[in-house]
Amino acid sequence: MSEESKADQLDRELMELLQGLRVVMPGVQVLLAFLLTVPFQQRFTQLPGSLRNAYFAAIACATLATVLLIAPSTHHRLLWRAREKEWLLRVGNRMALWGTVLLGASIVLALYVVTNLLFTSQQALLTAAAAAAAFAGIWYVLPLTRRASPSSSSDEAAEDEDDEQAQESRGTSSRR
Numbered sequence: 001m002s003e004e005s006k007a008d009q010l011d012r013e014l015m016e017l018l019q020g021l022r023v024v025m026p027g028v029q030v031l032l033a034f035l036l037t038v039p040f041q042q043r044f045t046q047l048p049g050s051l052r053n054a055y056f057a058a059i060a061c062a063t064l065a066t067v068l069l070i071a072p073s074t075h076h077r078l079l080w081r082a083r084e085k086e087w088l089l090r091v092g093n094r095m096a097l098w099g100t101v102l103l104g105a106s107i108v109l110a111l112y113v114v115t116n117l118l119f120t121s122q123q124a125l126l127t128a129a130a131a132a133a134a135f136a137g138i139w140y141v142l143p144l145t146r147r148a149s150p151s152s153s154s155d156e157a158a159e160d161e162d163d164e165q166a167q168e169s170r171g172t173s174s175r176r
Helices: 006-040 042-046 049-078 085-118 121-148 151-169
Strands: none
Touching: 006 042, 006 049, 006 085, 049 085, 085 121
């Protein structure tokens, strides 16, 4: 198998980042659009101040998430052919991670407001805490524990070897 050049690696990793953002963006845009329509509902004026504050925090987080998650694509277009792919990748990755943190916060806050309207404040707090724990655990803790695991690199090597063996059995080896 041939080694990937640094330029090829940067191209691939940048395209992977941008593709990942394409998956996230429709959800962020729908959430923001929904949140932007809420104040125009008749019951919104009846919300207590604490729920209005939580709603405002939700819309602020969704707005900032949108800014951060769109920025890498904009940067990519503005710096096209400027040989800045390593910078784009480093900054874009940070923006994507912070964008998902703000997205999760926005969803949790919106869930808190809705649950508080439907049930009690205590149930809303429990629901929001459970959602925050689910986001944190599944989005961040799970991959970070995998990354920190000493067996993860040996598992990847075994998976690569299995893939290579499967390709050879089909007559499509990745070796040149």
